Amino acid sequence: MLVRKQQIAPQRPSSSELNAFAGHAVFCSEFKYRRGTEIFGEAEPIQYLYQVKSGAVRSYKLLADGRRQIMAFHLPGDIFGVENGAVHRFTAEAIVETIVHLTGRQNVVEQERGSATATNNVLRLVTGSLQHAETHMLLLGRKTALEKVAAFLIEMDVRLTAAGVMSLPMNRRDIADYLGLTLETVSRALSQLRDRDILSFIGQSQRQIVLRDRARLTDFDQ
Amino acid sequence: MLVRKQQIAPQRPSSSELNAFAGHAVFCSEFKYRRGTEIFGEAEPIQYLYQVKSGAVRSYKLLADGRRQIMAFHLPGDIFGVENGAVHRFTAEAIVETIVHLTGRQNVVEQERGSATATNNVLRLVTGSLQHAETHMLLLGRKTALEKVAAFLIEMDVRLTAAGVMSLPMNRRDIADYLGLTLETVSRALSQLRDRDILSFIGQSQRQIVLRDRARLTDFDQ
DNA sequence: CGATCTTTTGAAAGAGGTCAATTGAAGTGG
DNA sequence: CCACTTCAATTGACCTCTTTCAAAAGATCG
Numbered sequence: 001m002l003v004r005k006q007q008i009a010p011q012r013p014s015s016s017e018l019n020a021f022a023g024h025a026v027f028c029s030e031f032k033y034r035r036g037t038e039i040f041g042e043a044e045p046i047q048y049l050y051q052v053k054s055g056a057v058r059s060y061k062l063l064a065d066g067r068r069q070i071m072a073f074h075l076p077g078d079i080f081g082v083e084n085g086a087v088h089r090f091t092a093e094a095i096v097e098t099i100v101h102l103t104g105r106q107n108v109v110e111q112e113r114g115s116a117t118a119t120n121n122v123l124r125l126v127t128g129s130l131q132h133a134e135t136h137m138l139l140l141g142r143k144t145a146l147e148k149v150a151a152f153l154i155e156m157d158v159r160l161t162a163a164g165v166m167s168l169p170m171n172r173r174d175i176a177d178y179l180g181l182t183l184e185t186v187s188r189a190l191s192q193l194r195d196r197d198i199l200s201f202i203g204q205s206q207r208q209i210v211l212r213d214r215a216r217l218t219d220f221d222q
Numbered sequence: 223m224l225v226r227k228q229q230i231a232p233q234r235p236s237s238s239e240l241n242a243f244a245g246h247a248v249f250c251s252e253f254k255y256r257r258g259t260e261i262f263g264e265a266e267p268i269q270y271l272y273q274v275k276s277g278a279v280r281s282y283k284l285l286a287d288g289r290r291q292i293m294a295f296h297l298p299g300d301i302f303g304v305e306n307g308a309v310h311r312f313t314a315e316a317i318v319e320t321i322v323h324l325t326g327r328q329n330v331v332e333q334e335r336g337s338a339t340a341t342n343n344v345l346r347l348v349t350g351s352l353q354h355a356e357t358h359m360l361l362l363g364r365k366t367a368l369e370k371v372a373a374f375l376i377e378m379d380v381r382l383t384a385a386g387v388m389s390l391p392m393n394r395r396d397i398a399d400y401l402g403l404t405l406e407t408v409s410r411a412l413s414q415l416r417d418r419d420i421l422s423f424i425g426q427s428q429r430q431i432v433l434r435d436r437a438r439l440t441d442f443d444q
Numbered sequence: 445c446g447a448t449c450t451t452t453t454g455a456a457a458g459a460g461g462t463c464a465a466t467t468g469a470a471g472t473g474g
Numbered sequence: 475c476c477a478c479t480t481c482a483a484t485t486g487a488c489c490t491c492t493t494t495c496a497a498a499a500g501a502t503c504g
């Protein structure tokens with residue numbers, strides 16, 4: 001597993017939000033993952049706790065025949081890989097070149113035993129994931145394609161929009177696998193929103209989006 | 223809210239698994255809810271922690287136009303209503319006449335502050351919910367109708383089958399809203415499984431099911 | 445025992461999926 | 475640095491799975 005990892009600053013403990021999370025300084029390295037590379041796999045033993053420094057991560061589950069459901073996108077600032085058991089329940093991959101801060105699981109486990117504050121931090125993270133999962137179940141089970149795409153844009157708008165432009169790190173297939181659709185349906189929904197002047201693409205890339213009418217976009221998201 | 227509640231043994235602290243959860247005896251009452259009545263509503267302040275003694279509970283979220291997504295069914299032994307924030311994120315209703323044990327939230331909060339064991343118990347419950355939610359997202363986003371119904375039957379088989387018979391407390395609409403389908407599609411899938419001799423209904427009720435071929439049922443669930 | 449709720453089943457419609465072709469962007473190696 | 479290959483996205487045409495609408499039979503409840 002470490003073979004895939006490209007260590008940047010292995011010896012120097014670096015300051016990060018992970019330290020704040022732990023309540024005290026812990027050994028904390030920076031790793032860089034190339035686009036498309038696996039950070040950890042489903043059923044692999046848990047060794048680290050991760051925080052996205054730059055880039056983007058997708059975590060997903062697969063069915064036997066390859067159908068994929070992306071549970072969440074992890075963007076700069078997000079902490080992921082927090083689990084209570086011994087093994088990961090899903091796979092995490094870098095969507096683009098991604099730098100993460102990581103801390104050994106030992107530190108987290110020790111904190112769980114010792115500090116009540118640290119345990120509460122773990123609890124807060126897991127609760128946050130659960131809340132997101134519940135919202136997403138409602139989307140997956142009961143929303144139409146257009147409502148799903150609108151909800152996705154609103155979610156990403158908060159996280160990714162800088163200077164009025166939303167730069168999506170993921171491709172249409174990733175979005176589709178997040179929303180329980182096909183990439184063609186996602187593309188058609190985006191085109192429809194563009195034709196109605198609710199959004200527009202800028203430059204040559206189809207991943208740079210400007211939201212022109214957030215109010216009407218919200219109307220689509222039930 | 224208390225108006226709806228029919229208290230059974232208000233004065234007598236009763237022994238239950240909730241006490242084991244708390245690590246020591248706490249005030250613990252038994253309440254009975256008639257079928258269809260609300261136990262708590264979305265956005266209501268959290269006051270209690272619940273454990274199903276008998277019966278069944280559905281917890282769900284609604285869209286503005288009434289579309290419903292059931293997040294989970296809570297069956298005898300299940301603890302529910304555990305949340306980290308101040309208000310509930312969904313509604314819980316008794317599916318049939320249901321008896322629950324409940325303990326005041328104060329106890330839980332105090333335990334969170336004090337005992338690390340109690341906090342770990344809360345963490346274990348929340349982690350369990352998250353794990354279930356992740357599995358369910360894969361089902362909602364990526365499985366076909368037949369696969370969804372097969373997965374539902376396998377899930378309920380473990381929980382509900384006694385003496386070879388699975389007695390479902392919920393109707394077809396509940397199942398549909400759990401699986402992101404319509405009740406007609408659920409009915410058709412069950413008929414299909416019956417026609418293929420994978421299950422059969424017993425008696426006059428359509429909620430008493432005998433699984434005749436679990437191996438082939440598992441084949442349908444990817 | 446009548447009224448209401450639940451479930452099944454059929455027929456028709458529709459939302460989203462599949463297949464395919466085209467265009468455009470982005471890496472890659474000579 | 476540019477041609478070449480590969481990857482990404484759009485769009486059209488068609489198809490199919492699930493939904494919608496409707497009717498009828500069956501179960502349950504007061």
